[in-house]
Amino acid sequence: xxxxxxxxxxxxxxxxxxxxxxxxxxxxxxxxxxxxxxxxxxxxxxxxxxxxxxxxxxxxxxxxxxxxxxxxxxxxxxxxxxxxxxxxxxxxxxxxxxxxxxxxxxxxxxxxxxxxxxxxxxxxxxxxxxxxxxxxxxxxxxxxxxxxxxxxxxxxxxxxxxxxxxxxxxxxxxxxxxxxxxxxxxxxxxxxxxxxxxxxxxxxxxxxxxxxxxxxxxxxxxxxxxxxxxxxxxxxxxxxxxxxxxxxxxxxxxxxxxxxxxxxxxxxxxxxxxxxxxxxxxxxxxxxxxxxxxxxxxxxxxxxxx
Amino acid sequence: xxxxxxxxxxxxxxxxxxxxxxxxxxxxxxxxxxxxxxxxxxxxxxxxxxxxxxxxxxxxxxxxxxxxxxxxxxxxxxxxxxxxxxxxxxxxxxxxxxxxxxxxxxxxxxxxxxxxxxxxxxxxxxxxxxxxxxxxxxxxxxxxxxxxxxxxxxxxxxxxxxxxxxxxxxxxxxxxxxxxxxxxxxxxxxxxxxxxxxxxxxxxxxxxxxxxxxxxxxxxxxxxxxxxxxxxxxxxxxxxxxxxxxxxxxxxxxxxxxxxxxxxxxxxxxx
Numbered sequence: 001x002x003x004x005x006x007x008x009x010x011x012x013x014x015x016x017x018x019x020x021x022x023x024x025x026x027x028x029x030x031x032x033x034x035x036x037x038x039x040x041x042x043x044x045x046x047x048x049x050x051x052x053x054x055x056x057x058x059x060x061x062x063x064x065x066x067x068x069x070x071x072x073x074x075x076x077x078x079x080x081x082x083x084x085x086x087x088x089x090x091x092x093x094x095x096x097x098x099x100x101x102x103x104x105x106x107x108x109x110x111x112x113x114x115x116x117x118x119x120x121x122x123x124x125x126x127x128x129x130x131x132x133x134x135x136x137x138x139x140x141x142x143x144x145x146x147x148x149x150x151x152x153x154x155x156x157x158x159x160x161x162x163x164x165x166x167x168x169x170x171x172x173x174x175x176x177x178x179x180x181x182x183x184x185x186x187x188x189x190x191x192x193x194x195x196x197x198x199x200x201x202x203x204x205x206x207x208x209x210x211x212x213x214x215x216x217x218x219x220x221x222x223x224x225x226x227x228x229x230x231x232x233x234x235x236x237x238x239x240x241x242x243x244x245x246x247x248x249x250x251x252x253x254x255x256x257x258x259x260x261x262x263x264x265x266x267x268x269x270x271x272x273x274x275x276x277x278x279x280x281x282x283x284x285x286x287x288x289x290x291x292x293x294x295x296x297x298x299x300x301x302x303x304x305x306x
Numbered sequence: 307x308x309x310x311x312x313x314x315x316x317x318x319x320x321x322x323x324x325x326x327x328x329x330x331x332x333x334x335x336x337x338x339x340x341x342x343x344x345x346x347x348x349x350x351x352x353x354x355x356x357x358x359x360x361x362x363x364x365x366x367x368x369x370x371x372x373x374x375x376x377x378x379x380x381x382x383x384x385x386x387x388x389x390x391x392x393x394x395x396x397x398x399x400x401x402x403x404x405x406x407x408x409x410x411x412x413x414x415x416x417x418x419x420x421x422x423x424x425x426x427x428x429x430x431x432x433x434x435x436x437x438x439x440x441x442x443x444x445x446x447x448x449x450x451x452x453x454x455x456x457x458x459x460x461x462x463x464x465x466x467x468x469x470x471x472x473x474x475x476x477x478x479x480x481x482x483x484x485x486x487x488x489x490x491x492x493x494x495x496x497x498x499x500x501x502x503x504x505x506x507x508x509x510x511x512x513x514x515x516x517x518x519x520x521x522x523x524x525x526x527x528x529x530x531x532x533x534x535x536x537x538x539x540x541x542x543x544x545x546x547x548x549x550x551x552x553x554x555x556x557x558x559x560x561x562x563x564x565x566x567x568x569x570x571x572x573x574x575x576x577x
Contacts, residue, residue, distance in 0.1 A: 061485060075498070075499045083509075089356040090353055090356055223341040224341070226341060226342050230348070234351070237351075
């Protein structure tokens with residue numbers, strides 16, 4: 001709570017400055033003060049610090065949270081370990097290649113869960129209770145404020161587990177020579193995946209403005225990202241191919257994990273080089289589309305008696 | 307007796323209506339539930355294609371898909387979303403006080419509310435369920451014999467009660483601990499992995515399978531599905547039903563006991 005208050009004060013002082021700048025017309029400094037954007041990085045760092053302070057206030061809870069989110073992933077890993085006892089390959093991904101795929105999933109999901117998930121959940125609640133008014137009043141981009149207000153530090157536990165898993169699996173893949181390109185591009189494509197997922201998430205959360213409440217947001221999120229957790233090669237056949245195309249070109253969730261994972265586990269052949277290029281296009285497209293949806297939804301926002 | 311029945315009937319009606327308020331949200335949620343099955347079909351098709359064998363631990367590809375569909379049906383009975391966390395919130399925020407002063411029994415109220423929610427859910431979900439099962443009819447080997455089907459129905463109804471009382475007991479823990487969300491998460495993990503929701507439990511090493519059979523978890527999803535598919539028969543089936551019933555009774559007692567103990571511990575302040 002303390003942390004929130006500090007953030008509030010900082011924001012208020014930013015508001016105050018903006019107000020003051022209006023009161024001194026014709027001043028030489030006016031332009032310079034007026035054009036002073038809020039420092040987005042500064043605000044974000046404050047949010048991040050406040051969240052850490054709050055997390056550290058309930059340290060035991062933080063540790064349990066970290067452990068439980070890690071154990072969730074370990075169970076997932078256990079499932080695939082079981083499956084690989086019965087088969088050597090799943091759609092040409094052998095065990096260690098698939099472990100790279102899983103660690104990529106963990107990287108992307110832990111980042112999304114740490115930075116965006118708690119905020120998207122809160123957005124639906126704020127819409128329902130009218131708390132969004134306060135976000136709209138702040139002299140800062142609303143989407144930025146709404147998307148990054150909280151950081152769930154405990155979700156980053158999986159990020160480190162993913163690092164370990166990656167370091168364990170990559171050397172065990174047969175016939176893989178790591179190149180500099182892979183090392184440079186992999187984190188970039190992981191970040192692009194995060195942005196794609198974020199776009200879908202914020203667009204979904206914005207729909208709660210229309211629906212009044214969107215409790216199934218989390219479910220929907222789980223189900224839709226569920227498709228991204230598997231190598232795209234498994235979507236084959238009469239139903240699979242159209243499904244793969246929809247989830248690549250319309251809602252590009254298959255790009256999220258598949259492109260970085262493939263880049264690391266089985267370097268892109270020319271056949272898949274277009275995918276790397278497409279990944280970039282998909283990221284830019286999703287971010288722009290989600291911003292459009294968000295602003296569109298905001299226009300329909302009616303405050304709930306605050 | 308009549309007044310009492312009327313009270314319960316009123317509660318039931320209110321809960322049904324409450325459930326129907328956010329219809330759009332609810333319908334969307336129901337529809338989404340079927341999406342994971344699609345990926346499971348593709349995943350297991352790929353696994354069976356790569357493994358090059360027709361069966362894995364006695365399961366064909368069709369069996370696995372049918373299994374997943376049936377676990378979804380079983381979870382529609384046994385899963386109690388928000389029950390334990392709602393109870394925990396009521397205890398933490400003091401809302402629980404109303405059950406202490408009104409002549410309404412907390413557990414019966416919750417059971418009634420949950421039944422109302424489930425009834426509404428089945429009314430809305432029957433359509434999608436029937437459609438999906440019809441579309442996937444080729445994965446099943448027809449209807450099981452009548453006695454197996456009866457056992458299946460019994461195991462489903464028991465799984466509803468087991469799921470409810472287990473979850474409610476978890477909620478009662480918050481009489482002792484203020485913050486139980488992490489505990490509930492761990493509980494959910496166990497259910498997800500060991501109820502057989504993720505994979506047929508036969509895929510586990512034999513030792514673990516035999517241990518898990520004695521825990522309450524498999525009876526929330528694995529057991530009813532395995533009964534329907536004829537994977538458990540005869541004495542094993544009866545033994546399974548007995549274990550399931552025993553756990554259900556155990557949790558009914560534990561839930562009531564922990565509620566009474568919790569009431570004695572509880573102190574509420576202010577209005």
